[in-house]
Amino acid sequence: MSLSFCVIFQNFKSLLTEGGARKKFPTAFPSLKAINLTRIGFSNGVMLSFALETIRHFSNLQTLEITGIMHHICFDPVPVSIPILEVEYNMMELRSVVFNDFKGSENEVYLLKYFLACSLSLKKIVIHPDWSPALGEQFKLAKKFLKLHRASPIAEIHFD
Numbered sequence: 001m002s003l004s005f006c007v008i009f010q011n012f013k014s015l016l017t018e019g020g021a022r023k024k025f026p027t028a029f030p031s032l033k034a035i036n037l038t039r040i041g042f043s044n045g046v047m048l049s050f051a052l053e054t055i056r057h058f059s060n061l062q063t064l065e066i067t068g069i070m071h072h073i074c075f076d077p078v079p080v081s082i083p084i085l086e087v088e089y090n091m092m093e094l095r096s097v098v099f100n101d102f103k104g105s106e107n108e109v110y111l112l113k114y115f116l117a118c119s120l121s122l123k124k125i126v127i128h129p130d131w132s133p134a135l136g137e138q139f140k141l142a143k144k145f146l147k148l149h150r151a152s153p154i155a156e157i158h159f160d
Contacts, residue, residue, distance in 0.1 A: 003026075034063035042068045042107045052114065055092075062093055063119075067100040068130075091151070094119040101130040104141060112157075113148050122152040127159050 035058065041047050055064065097115050102108055112125060138159060145157050 003145050029058060031060055033059045033060060035061060036065040036067070036141040038067040039069045040066060042103065042105050045107065048111070052111065056156070060093055062095045064094060064096070064115075065098040065100065068103065068108075069101075091120060092118045093121055095121050096121050097122070099125065099127045102127045103130055109144070112145065116148050116150045116152075116155055118151060118152045122150070124156045124157040124158055127157065129159065 035055075037051060040051055055061065079143075092115075094115060099108065099112075115122065115125065123142075141159070142157075
């Protein structure tokens with residue numbers, strides 16, 4: 001299943017709040033095993049929180065592909081890097097995660113941290129950066145990622 005996240009987010013964000021109060025997220029696809037989320041504005045903290053809430057509620061999700069968008073394409077009029085809120089850690093069945101157009105932002109690293117911490121069955125995360133990182137930059141990111149806690153003893157992170 002492939003979803004354009006800007007459209008999904010615009011259409012459904014009103015379903016999660018009512019008069020400023022948070023509503024329970026609907027679980028409509030309990031048997032969903034794979035999803036491709038496209039057009040995610042990683043600089044939009046609200047959109048990213050919604051994406052994480054969506055992913056967390058697909059309890060049997062095994063394969064996830066995430067593709068970001070350019071800041072000026074997203075509907076958020078003032079894209080600001082806002083760390084997404086701390087959420088409770090739900091264990092997930094993720095086995096494979098692919099990040100396309102990875103920029104290394106704080107929000108993207110938070111998602112990586114969450115997936116590593118909550119996925120006992122995770123085998124690998126593949127990162128496709130939106131730039132060609134120099135050797136020093138690759139080393140810096142690798143060092144940062146090695147410090148992240150992993151629930152799965154076999155989880156690997158690949159830069160392509």
